Amino acid sequence: MKTYQDDDEVDVVVVGTGAGGGPLLARLAARGLRVVAFEAGPNFDSTDFTQDELTAPRINWLSERISGGDTPTAFGPNNSGMGVGGGTLHWGAFTPRPDPRDLTLRTETGVGADWPIAHAELVRYLVEVERDIGVSGPTPYPWDAERTYLYEPVARNAPADLMALGCERLGVRATDAPAAMISRDREQPHHGLRRAGFNLGSIHQGDRFGTKASTAITYLPAAVADGAEIRPNSMVTGIERDGSGRVTGVTYLADGVERRQRCAALVLAGGGVETPRLLLHTGLANSSGLVGRNFLAHGAAQVWGRFDEQIRGYRGYPSALITEDFVRPQDADFAGGYLVQSLGVMPINFATNLVRGAGLWGKELMAALDDYRFSAGVGMNGEFLPSEDNLLELTDELDEWGLPRAEISLSPGENEKAIERHAITRMTEMLEAAGARSTRVVLRSAHTLGTCRMSIDPSDGVVDPDGRSHDIDNLWICDNSTFPSSLSANPGLTQMALALRTADRMLAG
Numbered sequence: 434m435k436t437y438q439d440d441d442e443v444d445v446v447v448v449g450t451g452a453g454g455g456p457l458l459a460r461l462a463a464r465g466l467r468v469v470a471f472e473a474g475p476n477f478d479s480t481d482f483t484q485d486e487l488t489a490p491r492i493n494w495l496s497e498r499i500s501g502g503d504t505p506t507a508f509g510p511n512n513s514g515m516g517v518g519g520g521t522l523h524w525g526a527f528t529p530r531p532d533p534r535d536l537t538l539r540t541e542t543g544v545g546a547d548w549p550i551a552h553a554e555l556v557r558y559l560v561e562v563e564r565d566i567g568v569s570g571p572t573p574y575p576w577d578a579e580r581t582y583l584y585e586p587v588a589r590n591a592p593a594d595l596m597a598l599g600c601e602r603l604g605v606r607a608t609d610a611p612a613a614m615i616s617r618d619r620e621q622p623h624h625g626l627r628r629a630g631f632n633l634g635s636i637h638q639g640d641r642f643g644t645k646a647s648t649a650i651t652y653l654p655a656a657v658a659d660g661a662e663i664r665p666n667s668m669v670t671g672i673e674r675d676g677s678g679r680v681t682g683v684t685y686l687a688d689g690v691e692r693r694q695r696c697a698a699l700v701l702a703g704g705g706v707e708t709p710r711l712l713l714h715t716g717l718a719n720s721s722g723l724v725g726r727n728f729l730a731h732g733a734a735q736v737w738g739r740f741d742e743q744i745r746g747y748r749g750y751p752s753a754l755i756t757e758d759f760v761r762p763q764d765a766d767f768a769g770g771y772l773v774q775s776l777g778v779m780p781i782n783f784a785t786n787l788v789r790g791a792g793l794w795g796k797e798l799m800a801a802l803d804d805y806r807f808s809a810g811v812g813m814n815g816e817f818l819p820s821e822d823n824l825l826e827l828t829d830e831l832d833e834w835g836l837p838r839a840e841i842s843l844s845p846g847e848n849e850k851a852i853e854r855h856a857i858t859r860m861t862e863m864l865e866a867a868g869a870r871s872t873r874v875v876l877r878s879a880h881t882l883g884t885c886r887m888s889i890d891p892s893d894g895v896v897d898p899d900g901r902s903h904d905i906d907n908l909w910i911c912d913n914s915t916f917p918s919s920l921s922a923n924p925g926l927t928q929m930a931l932a933l934r935t936a937d938r939m940l941a942g
């Protein structure tokens with residue numbers, strides 16, 4: 434790997450190597466820019482990843498965050514990655530494309546926010562990402578006649594079979610899920626052989642075979658091959674500027690020592706919590722007052738069914754089935770909608786969700802855990818409307834790097850509650866139609882979005898539609914914080930597409 438000195442003025446510093454930072458870094462390096470990426474977490478070897486939740490390495494952001502509001506969202510393994518690869522180390526690789534109606538929700542319904550990006554332009558980048566990382570899925574795709582997938586779908590596991598059965602009996606369309614999982618061996622440029630067909634249910638602990646795409650085995654090795662440097666275990670804590678206010682470099686902590694790196698432009702790609710935290714800490718890019726505001730999550734309630742036969746949902750790709758029939762349900766009393774996916778989870782994940790999301794404890798919890806092997810789940814990913822009351826603020830408490838800890842407040846509005854009610858009813862019907870003896874609801878939210886949203890009007894957002902700060906022309910943001918609305922699709926694939934687009938806009942400028 435090429436390396437730079439702190440005194441070298443590189444063209445671009447990128448903070449974070451996940452779904453936003455990874456593709457952007459690769460694109461800039463491929464065009465010959467001198468780029469350095471900083472990553473707070475370590476660089477894992479694929480053999481570090483184990484299937485055991487207890488012995489798996491720490492690929493999550495575990496530094497404490499304070500979570501409040503009516504429905505505090507869970508961080509750590511539920512919500513944030515750490516390490517070279519960021520959130521794509523532990524993501525579920527479930528890769529639906531955003532529905533075009535979700536990008537114009539405000540125009541359609543009068544609530545929520547429109548995206549200042551045309552869906553057709555986004556699709557060109559989505560297709561590119563799907564090819565770059567290897568996405569499998571069904572062709573034809575029932576909700577998008579134009580769409581084709583590179584690889585045939587991965588094998589269904591037992592929860593997927595049961596969801597398919599329940600949907601069929603109810604007249605709900607369901608199909609194999611789009612997934613950044615290869616169903617045939619693939620030679621990944623600058624990484625090597627990625628093996629298909631291991632059918633592992635443990636991908637949230639990291640995948641040693643490379644069946645699941647992460648930026649660590651796709652975009653980042655490509656970036657390094659093109660001359661990028663990646664500095665792991667390096668936490669960016671400050672942003673330096675000249676007299677005119679333009680960014681001149683960053684300060685970072687590596688092995689407890691503070692260092693600086695000079696740069697001509699800076700891209701923040703630390704995710705929906707760390708990017709606004711750093712901006713609030715440094716007091717930058719906030720003339721709108723919106724840094725940290727409009728925090729968004731997805732409603733992510735699950736329903737679990739208890740079946741007579743053993744399901745063993747810890748086997749196989751966990752989210753192998755999807756329905757998009759509820760993105761705009763006919764009988765909706767709300768704006769927007771939701772996706773449903775099948776679920777099989779590992780045991781500690783199952784137990785944690787029963788405690789946190791179903792309020793179980795003691796004997797009731799132990800009895801529910803005894804049902805683990807007989808349980809199949811389905812889960813929603815629902816639209817969440819922006820509200821300035823859902824926000825991230827700094828506290829007086831300092832973390833291990835000396836930065837103020839973030840406090841995040843999340844309270845769902847009437848629209849979110851209505852979507853959740855609708856989804857729970859439909860998901861319960863699916864499991865009952867498939868033969869569940871009993872069902873149990875687990876309430877939860879997922880993903881960290883929206884805290885530095887993009888906007889055309891500088892008073893209405895933190896960055897412009899290209900990702901450039903409205904206030905500082907050599908500061909860019911490329912992560913989930915720029916989402917103006919949550920969309921009903923999970924955010925990873927969309928984020929990678931936005932990253933390539935932001936890189937192109939930077940190069941054009």
Ligand SMILES: Cc1cc2nc3c(=O)[nH]c(=O)nc-3n(C[C@H](O)[C@H](O)[C@H](O)COP(=O)(O)OP(=O)(O)OC[C@H]3O[C@@H](n4cnc5c(N)ncnc54)[C@H](O)[C@@H]3O)c2cc1C
Binds near residue numbers: 512518705925
């Ligand atoms: C358990 C789980 C499952 C998920 N499953 C799916 C899924 O199936 N499909 C889907 O579409 N999405 C999924 N997601 C969401 C997806 O992972 C995120 O949308 C995506 O990774 C966000 O990209 P990002 O670039 O915003 O941040 P991240 O990918 O989280 O990357 C941010 C990186 O920046 C680093 N960083 C932060 N601050 C600093 C700093 N100051 N200095 C240096 N480094 C820093 C972090 O360590 C991290 O590596 C899942 C998320 C979780 C938690």
